[in-house]
Structure formats: structure tokens, C-alpha cells
Amino acid sequence: MLVRCFVFIVSIAFAALVAAPAQEPIQPKLTPRIITATRQVTIFMGLERQILQAVQKKDQASLKAMLDEDFTIEIPNADPLAGEDWIASVMAKDYSLKSFTIRQMSAVDEGNFVLVNFDRVQESTLNGKSDGGEFFVVDLWKKSGDSWKLANRFVSKLSSQPSIPKAPIKPTGKQ
Amino acid sequence: MKVPLGKFRYSLALLFVLLASNFLVAQTIRDNHAGPGEKMAPNGDGSAAAVADNGAAPTGPAVVTGNGINYNGGPVMHGNPVPVYIIWYGTWTNTTGSNSAATVALIDAFLAANSLGGSGYERINTTYGDATGNVTGNLQLSSQIFDTGSQGTRLRNSRISAAISSALTTGKLPTDPNGVYLFLTSSNVTESGFCSQFCGFHTHQTLNGADIKWAFVGNTDQCPSGCEIQSTGPNSPATGVGGADGMINVITHETEETITDPDLNAWFDSAGQEDADKCNFKFGPTQTGTNGARFNQTFGGHSWMIQMEWENSRGGGCDQTLGGPFFTN
Numbered sequence: 001m002l003v004r005c006f007v008f009i010v011s012i013a014f015a016a017l018v019a020a021p022a023q024e025p026i027q028p029k030l031t032p033r034i035i036t037a038t039r040q041v042t043i044f045m046g047l048e049r050q051i052l053q054a055v056q057k058k059d060q061a062s063l064k065a066m067l068d069e070d071f072t073i074e075i076p077n078a079d080p081l082a083g084e085d086w087i088a089s090v091m092a093k094d095y096s097l098k099s100f101t102i103r104q105m106s107a108v109d110e111g112n113f114v115l116v117n118f119d120r121v122q123e124s125t126l127n128g129k130s131d132g133g134e135f136f137v138v139d140l141w142k143k144s145g146d147s148w149k150l151a152n153r154f155v156s157k158l159s160s161q162p163s164i165p166k167a168p169i170k171p172t173g174k175q
Numbered sequence: 176m177k178v179p180l181g182k183f184r185y186s187l188a189l190l191f192v193l194l195a196s197n198f199l200v201a202q203t204i205r206d207n208h209a210g211p212g213e214k215m216a217p218n219g220d221g222s223a224a225a226v227a228d229n230g231a232a233p234t235g236p237a238v239v240t241g242n243g244i245n246y247n248g249g250p251v252m253h254g255n256p257v258p259v260y261i262i263w264y265g266t267w268t269n270t271t272g273s274n275s276a277a278t279v280a281l282i283d284a285f286l287a288a289n290s291l292g293g294s295g296y297e298r299i300n301t302t303y304g305d306a307t308g309n310v311t312g313n314l315q316l317s318s319q320i321f322d323t324g325s326q327g328t329r330l331r332n333s334r335i336s337a338a339i340s341s342a343l344t345t346g347k348l349p350t351d352p353n354g355v356y357l358f359l360t361s362s363n364v365t366e367s368g369f370c371s372q373f374c375g376f377h378t379h380q381t382l383n384g385a386d387i388k389w390a391f392v393g394n395t396d397q398c399p400s401g402c403e404i405q406s407t408g409p410n411s412p413a414t415g416v417g418g419a420d421g422m423i424n425v426i427t428h429e430t431e432e433t434i435t436d437p438d439l440n441a442w443f444d445s446a447g448q449e450d451a452d453k454c455n456f457k458f459g460p461t462q463t464g465t466n467g468a469r470f471n472q473t474f475g476g477h478s479w480m481i482q483m484e485w486e487n488s489r490g491g492g493c494d495q496t497l498g499g500p501f502f503t504n
Contacts (some may be wrong), residue, residue: 034436035376036373036376036428036451037374037452038371038398038402105372106368106371107371
């Protein structure tokens with residue numbers, strides 16, 4: 001019950017996050033600065049990369065081991081995607097994840113749950129056609145013994161054209 | 176002579192489109208790898224991007240490469256010592272907790288002469304240099320001021336800049352392009368991204384006509400699970416009050432990086448990580464103090480729990496002191 005309640009709250013938060021940019025007249029710029037990542041960002045950056053690397057290598061066992069048994073993915077204008085179906089789709093021969101970059105990760109620690117969000121830019125193909133782009137991802141990780149399992153994912157595609165991350169711009173002091 | 180283009184017009188157009196497509200495909204993103212003539216540069220958010228390589232290469236005896244971190248042509252800070260200026264922002268006068276005069280005194284002691292500066296730990300930084308010389312491994316608190324909240328308690332970058340700029344233009348702090356300015360906030364002050372994305376950051380900016388290098392570090396008691404390795408530190412005044420020790424750990428990180436990459440164009444690796452990023456939250460072997468807290472360094476009359484730093488020699492690795500053994504965690 002607690003998990004369902006938490007997932008419901010996260011769903012609402014995700015919907016709000018996706019809707020927010022359309023409602024905000026000003027998009028804050030990305031400041032040229034080098035951050036010291038929090039412990040959670042350090043940990044979950046590693047876990048998210050492991051998931052994507054498992055998809056890249058078609059390593060079904062590793063991928064399955066990182067997912068909660070009730071794992072689902074929610075996408076706008078689509079039915080929820082069950083974990084088994086998602087695994088089957090990314091392990092299929094006609095899908096190929098060629099490259100990826102994770103950036104702008106935030107992680108909010110709620111004890112037995114950690115809410116992670118980030119931008120994912122990927123180059124991938126489905127049936128030989130480009131399927132990549134830029135995605136905004138919200139992941140809910142659940143504590144499982146000494147490890148973490150991915151319980152829920154909420155994904156929104158921002159663009160079909162992967163935007164190449166820009167190098168830092170030397171600040172002028174006039175910003 | 177007139178060239179008979181008529182028959183070839185469509186073939187040429189097709190060839191042009193094919194070539195253009197080829198170029199476009201070649202520009203799509205790759206997984207964190209630089210192509211020929213490119214190098215990786217940090218985006219500032221922990222990721223990196225491929226950018227044109229301007230050919231920066233070791234140009235003097237001070238630059239040593241091949242140790243897992245790259246020199247990208249920019250300057251390092253050579254001060255002996257590098258002067259450190261602190262702006263204590265918010266409330267730092269409480270008698271309990273970590274927003275206290277005890278925290279101010281501890282951080283002042285950490286940055287005083289014959290403490291962090293010149294320690295075996297800080298001398299790891301001497302393995303970094305530029306064409307004119309190496310980092311000295313010496314830094315020292317020069318002066319500090321208190322700002323009880325000129326920009327409010329909900330900060331963002333522009334407000335921090337405004338507070339630092341005010342300190343410089345009013346002469347409360349000197350305008351020193353060769354110094355490091357630390358903007359330290361009490362735990363009742365919020366900064367967008369602090370605790371969820373980062374524990375601190377460093378940048379540089381033209382303020383009062385000079386290229387000012389500054390770093391933000393918040394009181395880590397605002398989020399012990401995110402920014403502290405232990406909630407009670409070796410210098411905690413009470414159990415669970417680890418803010419001063421937590422901040423000191425982040426201060427080492429930011430000062431090391433500001434000195435070796437002040438303009439964000441000197442030392443970082445192929446993934447965009449600077450020297451301290453490569454050892455973030457890695458401490459190496461520790462001992463346990465009388466209050467039960469772990470520590471891994473002793474200098475300046477105190478024990479400290481501070482992350483290791485990447486040494487740019489012997490193949491590269493995280494260590495606790497210059498020339499010491501490398502540790503992976």
C-alpha cells in the first residue's frame with residue numbers, strides 16, 4: 001500500500017514536471033560550473049549506467065537482476081509497459097542501443113526509496129531505423145537488502161534529434 | 176567549352192544529398208568519446224561533451240601527462256600560498272548545532288597556516304602544473320567576512336554572484352584573481368540543486384573587473400545522507416552534528432579543483448572529471464576516534480575525514496598523501 005501511494009505521488013510529480021516547462025516562460029540556463037556530486041548521484045549514476053550497459057550488451061540476466069519484480073514503465077499517451085515486455089523489447093535482435101549519455105542527474109533520498117531524475121541522450125535503432133533522441137527520465141529505486149532495485153520508470157521524449165551536449169562557455173561575468 | 180551538365184544534373188544533386196547526409200550522420204552524438212581532432216570537456220553537470228581540440232599539448236617541464244587525467248591548455252593557480260577568502264553567508268552564530276561559531280573556528284583552523292596548506296595531502300596537488308610551473312600545494316585563509324543574508328535565504332547562482340560582487344566592490348574583501356573565494360552557507364539557506372544534485376561547485380566569473388574563482392559549499396547538515404560520509408565527524412561538538420566536518424570534506428574537493436582547473440580548461444579527464452571528482456567520496460583506510468567517528472588525516476592539531484585526491488604521477492590514482500599508496504575506495 002505504501003509503495004502504491006508513493007508511486008501515485010511520483011506519478012503526479014512526474015506529470016507536473018513534464019507539464020512545467022510548457023508553463024514556464026523562462027528556462028533557467030545551464031550554469032558553467034563543475035559540481036561535487038552528492039553520494040546518491042554518484043551511486044545512482046553508476047546504477048543507471050549499468051542498466052544501459054546491460055541493454056547495450058544484451059545481458060538479460062544482469063538487467064533482470066537490477067529490476068524489481070513489479071517494475072513498470074510509464075510513457076505519456078501509452079499503456080504502462082510491464083518489465084518483462086520491456087526486457088523482451090530491448091533484448092530483441094532488431095533493437096540496438098549504440099551510445100548514451102546521462103546528464104543533469106538529481107537524486108532525492110527518501111529512506112527506502114530514492115527518486116532519481118536525469119536527461120538521457122541516446123543513439124539507437126529499431127528495425128534499422130533511428131529510434132534515439134533525448135529523454136527526460138524519472139526513476140524510483142527501492143531498497144532491497146543491501147542493494148537497490150529499479151521499481152518504476154517514467155519517461156518522456158524531449159526530442160528525436162539527440163542534442164550534442166555543449167562544452168562549457170567561459171563566463172563573461174555579464175550573465 | 177560548355178560542359179554538358181543536363182544529363183548529370185540529377186546525378187550531381189543526388190551525390191550532393193548523399194554527401195551532406197554523410198556529414199550529418201558523422202555529427203550525431205557518440206557515447207562519451209571524442210573523435211579525431213576532438214577532446215572531451217566537462218559540461219559542468221557531471222557529463223562531458225566532445226569539442227574541437229585546439230591542439231593544447233604539454234608545453235613545458237611543469238606539465239606531466241599520461242596518468243589518467245589530461246591537460247587541456249589552461250592555467251593553474253601558482254600562489255605560495257594561494258590566498259583563500261571566505262564569505263560566511265546566513266546564520267553562523269548559534270550556540271548549538273553546526274551553524275555556529277565552533278564551525279567557523281574549525282574551518283578557519285583547517286585553512287590556517289601549517290594546516291591543510293603544505294600538508295602531504297595538499298601536496299598531491301603539486302603533481303599538476305601548466306607551462307609556467309606547478310601548483311605549490313600551499314593555500315591559506317587570507318580574510319573572511321560575514322553576510323547575514325543580503326540576498327535572502329533562497330539562493331541561486333545570480334544571487335551568490337551578487338553577494339560576492341558586493342563584497343568586492345565595497346572593499347570588504349580584496350579583488351584578487353589569484354585567490355579562491357569560498358561562499359559558505361548555513362543550513363537555513365537553500366541553493367537550487369544543493370543536496371539533490373551537488374554538495375558544492377566551483378566556477379569563475381568576471382566580478383569587479385577581475386576573473387574571480389569562487390566556490391559554493393553549503394552546510395552539509397542540511398542533507399547528511401547526501402553530503403556527509405558520517406553524521407558524526409571527528410570534530411563534531413555533539414552526536415549527529417557533522418556539518419563542519421562534512422563541509423571541510425567538500426571544501427578540500429572544491430579548493431583542489433579550483434587550483435588545478437580555475438578557468439575550467441586545465442585539468443580533467445576524458446569523461447570531464449577533475450582531480451577531486453575522480454576520488455569523490457573515496458576515503459581510503461581510516462581510524463576511529465574517541466567519539467566513534469572515523470578519520471583518515473591528522474594535521475594542524477586536528478583529525479580530519481577528507482576524501483582522497485587523484486595524484487597525477489605513477490600512473491595515477493587516489494591517495495591520501497603525495498607518494499602514498501593508491502586506494503580504490
